[in-house]
Amino acid sequence: MAVTYMKRLEEEPDTYDEKFTNLTKGINLEVFEWILGNLDDDDSSILEVGCGTGKLSANIAHSSKRNVIAIDQNIEMINHAMKEYPTEIEGTLLYQLGSFKDLPVNENSQDMIISTFMISELRPLEQQIFLRNAWQVLKPGGKLIIAAEFVPMSIWRLGFKIKRWRFKKKLRRLKIKSTKLVKYFLDYIEPIGFNIIKKREWKHGSIQVLELVKNHKISSKPGYYKPLQKKYMGISSQLRIYRCTLTGQVDRVPIQPGIYQSGNPNRSSPVLVTANYDFTYIKLMRDLRRIDAWILVLDTDGINVWCAARGDDFGNNQLIEAVEATGIQNYVDHKTLILPQLSAGGISIPKLPKQFPFKIKYGPVWSKYLPNYIDEKPSKKPDYMKLAKFNLYHRIRAGTTHTTFLLRKIFIYPLLLAFIGLISSLYWTNKLTWLVYFLSWIIISNGIIAILFPLSNFTRKFILKGTFFGILNLILLGAITMLFHQSILFTILNLPFIYWVSFFSTMSFSGYTMATAPREIQGEYPTFKKIDKILMIIAIICTIIGILIY
Numbered sequence: 197m198a199v200t201y202m203k204r205l206e207e208e209p210d211t212y213d214e215k216f217t218n219l220t221k222g223i224n225l226e227v228f229e230w231i232l233g234n235l236d237d238d239d240s241s242i243l244e245v246g247c248g249t250g251k252l253s254a255n256i257a258h259s260s261k262r263n264v265i266a267i268d269q270n271i272e273m274i275n276h277a278m279k280e281y282p283t284e285i286e287g288t289l290l291y292q293l294g295s296f297k298d299l300p301v302n303e304n305s306q307d308m309i310i311s312t313f314m315i316s317e318l319r320p321l322e323q324q325i326f327l328r329n330a331w332q333v334l335k336p337g338g339k340l341i342i343a344a345e346f347v348p349m350s351i352w353r354l355g356f357k358i359k360r361w362r363f364k365k366k367l368r369r370l371k372i373k374s375t376k377l378v379k380y381f382l383d384y385i386e387p388i389g390f391n392i393i394k395k396r397e398w399k400h401g402s403i404q405v406l407e408l409v410k411n412h413k414i415s416s417k418p419g420y421y422k423p424l425q426k427k428y429m430g431i432s433s434q435l436r437i438y439r440c441t442l443t444g445q446v447d448r449v450p451i452q453p454g455i456y457q458s459g460n461p462n463r464s465s466p467v468l469v470t471a472n473y474d475f476t477y478i479k480l481m482r483d484l485r486r487i488d489a490w491i492l493v494l495d496t497d498g499i500n501v502w503c504a505a506r507g508d509d510f511g512n513n514q515l516i517e518a519v520e521a522t523g524i525q526n527y528v529d530h531k532t533l534i535l536p537q538l539s540a541g542g543i544s545i546p547k548l549p550k551q552f553p554f555k556i557k558y559g560p561v562w563s564k565y566l567p568n569y570i571d572e573k574p575s576k577k578p579d580y581m582k583l584a585k586f587n588l589y590h591r592i593r594a595g596t597t598h599t600t601f602l603l604r605k606i607f608i609y610p611l612l613l614a615f616i617g618l619i620s621s622l623y624w625t626n627k628l629t630w631l632v633y634f635l636s637w638i639i640i641s642n643g644i645i646a647i648l649f650p651l652s653n654f655t656r657k658f659i660l661k662g663t664f665f666g667i668l669n670l671i672l673l674g675a676i677t678m679l680f681h682q683s684i685l686f687t688i689l690n691l692p693f694i695y696w697v698s699f700f701s702t703m704s705f706s707g708y709t710m711a712t713a714p715r716e717i718q719g720e721y722p723t724f725k726k727i728d729k730i731l732m733i734i735a736i737i738c739t740i741i742g743i744l745i746y
Contacts, residue, residue, distance in 0.1 A: 202317055209276035212249055216313075223398045227312060227343045227405055228252050230396050232259065234341075234407065239307040243267070243333070245296050245326070246314030250277025256310075257289035265301065267294025296326040301333050309334060312343040316378055319495050321453050321521035323381055324421055327388045328521075331410055331418035340390060340408040344378045352400035380423075380452060387421040389414060420523045423452035428481035440475035441597050443604065449474040450498030455522045456481075459488035463529045466570055468559070469515070470536060471496040471504050483563040487570060490527055494518045502710065505542030512547055525553045534569075537561045537582060538710075586709050588647070594708040595646025599639055602701065607638060630743055633677065633690070640676075641669045641698045645705050652702070656716060659724050662702035669698040689742035696735040700728055 205212050205219075217224055232255060235242075240262050244253045247266035250273070257264040258281075266289070268274055277291045294300045296311075296318070309330045315323050330340050348356050360377075385392060385408060394407035427433050440449050453472045458481060467490045470480050477493065484491075494514040496504035504510035515533075519525065533554045535543060538561060545556050560569050560581035569581060586594075603611075615631060645665050652661040673694045678687045703724055707717070 202313075206248070206270050206273060209249055209270075209272050212273075212276075213251060220403065223403050224313065224343075226398065227403070228255065230405055231310060231312070231341055231343075232256065234394065235260075235262075235308070239339070241306050242308045242310065243299065243301055243306045245294070245299070245309060245311045245330075246317075247277065247291070248273055248312075250274075250281050250291055252310070252312065253277070253289065253291075254281035263288040265290045265292070267292055267300060269293065269295050296322070296329060299329050299333050303332050304335050306333050306338055307335055308339045308341065310341045312341075313345070315342060315344050315381065319517075320380055321495050321517050323378075324384050324388065324521045325517070327384055327390065328418040328420075331389050334410045336410065336412040338410045339393075340410070341405065342381075342408065343403070343405045344381070346378050346381075346401060346404050348399070348401040352402070356400070356402050383423075384421045386411075387419050389418045420521075420526075421454065422522070423454040423456070425456060426451055426477065428478045433478050436474050437478055440473070441593065442600050448498030450495075451477050451493065453493045453495035453518060453521075455524055455527065456491040456493060457489070458484040458491060459486070461488045461490045461527075463527065465489050465528065466534055467492055467524060467528060467532070467554075468534050468566070469494060469518075469539070471499060471501045471510055473498055473500040473504075476500050480563045480566075483566055487567055489570070490524065492518055492522065492524050492533070501536045502538045503707075505539045507542075509542075510539050511542040512544055515543060516549070516552065519553065531555055532557055534559045536563075538584070584710050586649075591646045591649055591709070595642055595705070598646070598701070598705050598708055599642040602638060602642065602704070611635075633681075634693075637673055637677075637690070637694050638697055638701075640673060641665075641694065642701050642705070644669055644672065645698065645702055649705070649709060657720060658703045658706045658717070659720055659727065661706060662699040662724075665702045666695040666699040670695050685745070686742055689738045689745075692731070692738045693735040696728075696731040699731060703728075 205215050208215075228251070231252065235256065242253075242256060242262055242264045244256075244264065244266040247253050247268045250266055253264050253266035254277070256262060266277065268277075268291075271293060274291050274293055281289070292300065296314075311326075315326065318326060327340075334340065347353060385406075389411050390408040391411050392406055393409050394405075396405045397403070436449070443449075450472045451474050456477075458468075465488045468480070468484075469492045470476055472493045472495055477491075480491070494510060495518065496509040496514060499507070499509050501510060515535075525531075531554050534557050537558045540558055543556065548556070559566060560577065561584045565581045569577070574581075611631070611634070648665075648668070652664050655661060670691055674687055674691055677690060677694075678684065681687065
């Protein structure tokens, strides 16, 4: 699994400060100076969360008689801090392992909590958990200082997004994840129980420091954030569905995780759990139009239930995180969560902690059956609720999404290079016809795979499925190419490409159809990769020869 850029920097504590300063162009040092200049004499007990190399905590503790506790999840960072900054001072300076999930201090014990450039490492629900935990350990009127990267406003937003896009593209090549922008953080502040009292911005607001104060007058406990209800009917929601379908899921389309509601739920209404993929949310809400229910949306990083459960995005961690961050147990009197059946591959019920406040039930495989499931409350689901039949409609929709995925993710650059190369040639108008063939082979072969996929049910091995559809498309598309082009040589030279596209597409499409399990894919993939590489090389060579002599 790829680590974030910040995690990669943290692997070398001795050079972390220097590299991070270069990354922010020195603004992190200005942030530290601002924080040091805004400490009050009454701030005698300070907790730094995500202290890194310990530099800021050391400066705070050594400049006064304050009692400072600095925590970080990285043992290497803590060891570096203890070695680099002595703790024999007039006040106290304590470095220790710790996490925002379990702050190592008593409730109502801290005058101030400081966190610099940490919350961009946290997911949205984790940010809410951190704010709630900070509220609990701060004294009445205590302060929380947050420094993070934000999206700037007005005309500076475009330039910032272009620069960040280029940076993320560079990280993807290195297989490193970028940190997350603090997108919704400002929305969480007041509902959880804080007020902003100071703010400082750098680089047109792309880096900000917020000083928050604990509002202890509204409640004896921190509040919870609940996202605004998102539309699921009408033209705009239908356009969102088209976006999800026609972009090939290259762009993850998340909604805010949290609690939503269908109809007018009460304390006895069911709690349904789903992913924060926009298409999934819209489909679920439309299927529940006449049902009163609470909808607990997990943070699956904008991935649908099936794909998220097969990865690491719809599992125990996400479920526990959502329950803790939202306080869903306070909305209902019962103790049951209804999860999608397709999430069973990610959720391990035996591994849920004993203090988890709910028991788990798996609902039907498709959300359209949820109204019947809720009304009938079957002790055992009937077959139509639990069998994931992948009918023609599902296959065509999945085939459309899969084809647009291939065109955007795999073939966009080869197509552009071929187009540029062809128009630079002397007889480019005739050569461009080849691009029509190229696109047709991709689109038609994927259409055939989607429509006729049940023919490959004689095996679960996607290498055999790919071989089957490779031969089938070789015959069908070879005949069509010969019919339109009337050239045996041209057809023969392009048969390897037709076979390879079909072989590769079958493997990729299998992931959309639930035809193979993750373990089966992992077992076959090394062999598939070798075969695929050989076929691709042969296809490229033969296709180039075909273009040159055409």
